[in-house]
Every structure is written in C-alpha cells, then in structure tokens.
Amino acid sequence: MARVVVDVMLKPEILDPQGQAVQRALPRLGYEGISDVRQGKRFELEVEGPVDDDALARIHQLAETFLANTVIEDFTVRVEEREEVTPA
Amino acid sequence: MARVVVDVMLKPEILDPQGQAVQRALPRLGYEGISDVRQGKRFELEVEGPVDDDALARIHQLAETFLANTVIEDFTVRVEEREEVTPA
Structure with a gap:
C-alpha cells in the first residue's frame, strides 16, 4: 500500500x-516576516x-x-x- | 524568500x-484500486x-x-x- 499525495492550489x-485572511491576521497575532500565505487542498490517496x-x-x-x-x-x-507527523 | 509548507490533516x-465522498465516487468514475482518500489543508507561507x-x-x-x-x-x-507544478 502506497500513499500518493495530490496538492491542489489556486x-x-x-x-x-x-x-x-490568514496573512493579515499574523502581525496582529505577533508573527512578523511572512509576506504571503496561500491556502489550498491536500488529498492523500491510499493506492492498492x-x-x-x-x-x-x-x-x-x-x-x-x-x-x-x-x-x-x-x-x-x-x-x-513518509514524513514525521507532529503529534498534537 | 523561502517557502514553508504547513500541511494540516484530520x-x-x-x-x-x-x-x-471522493473515495466513494472513484469506482463510479472508473478509478479502481484506491482504498482510502483523506482531504486536508495545505498552507504555503512565504517567509522573508x-x-x-x-x-x-x-x-x-x-x-x-x-x-x-x-x-x-x-x-x-x-x-x-521547489516542485514541478503541472500547468493545467
């Protein structure tokens, strides 16, 4: 079983x-130095x-x-x- | 300028x-052999x-x-x- 990832971005x-919206909120929240944020979708397909x-x-x-x-x-x-997932 | 990617998955x-919903639609659409699909979010941050x-x-x-x-x-x-983007 392998995992194929499809990333879809505008x-x-x-x-x-x-x-x-995320990018504009960051300075307010104390995070400087991030000039752009794009949000997209990630699909993980488990392939037989x-x-x-x-x-x-x-x-x-x-x-x-x-x-x-x-x-x-x-x-x-x-x-x-396989990437290391941050357990949260 | 570097790009940092944050992937967020359930x-x-x-x-x-x-x-x-995606996974169940696939056989109908002619795609067999995909046993699971998970959908999540991908954030691309441009860091100064x-x-x-x-x-x-x-x-x-x-x-x-x-x-x-x-x-x-x-x-x-x-x-x-940097990854190869499929121009569509």
Whole structure:
C-alpha cells in the first residue's frame, strides 16, 4: 500500500481570500516576516498495489478531472515519502 | 524568500466525510484500486529572510495555534523544495 499525495492550489494569478485572511491576521497575532500565505487542498490517496508509471498516470488524470478545477487551480501528484507527523 | 509548507490533516481516528465522498465516487468514475482518500489543508507561507531553526520554531507554534485545530488535526511543517507544478 502506497500513499500518493495530490496538492491542489489556486493559480498564482487567482485571488485567495482565505490565505489573505490568514496573512493579515499574523502581525496582529505577533508573527512578523511572512509576506504571503496561500491556502489550498491536500488529498492523500491510499493506492492498492504498486505505484508504477501507469498508476501515476491514472491518478494524474483523476486529479485533473475531479480533484482540481484546472481553470483556476494547479496541482501536483507525488508519491509520499513518509514524513514525521507532529503529534498534537 | 523561502517557502514553508504547513500541511494540516484530520487525525486518522477522525471521520473525514469529504475524503469519503471522493473515495466513494472513484469506482463510479472508473478509478479502481484506491482504498482510502483523506482531504486536508495545505498552507504555503512565504517567509522573508532566512528560514533558520528559530523561524521554523515560530512557524511551528503559529501552525499549532492558528492553522490547525490540534484536538482533531495533525500538522507538518517543512521547507519546500521547489516542485514541478503541472500547468493545467
């Protein structure tokens, strides 16, 4: 079982009110030095079987068709190397 | 200028209706072999100046306090290596 991550972000030229709201709140909250914030979506897909070129191509197509609105969003597809999760 | 990415995902034990909706739709749409989908948030922060341990610690605190609800969400903080974006 492998994990494939699809990140979907608004294109740079598209206004991002969510990200802007976060960015404008930061100085008030005591965090300086962050000049821009963009907010997007992250999909984690658990894939059965090997993630070969064929499987990645299908997931790419899936992301393009269903997960992202390619008129206003860009996306990336990648096989995830396991990252350290901060237990909270 | 460096980019720091904060990924916020629901904890594994928390139900994820958005991800489930995507996962259940996939076989109908012709995509088999994906056993689970989780949907979360991705924040891209553009940081002025060097991203040293101190800056990362502040962003970690920021994420824990404002970007994630740590009762139900886990998060990761990492400096992004530039990835290939699929132009769509």
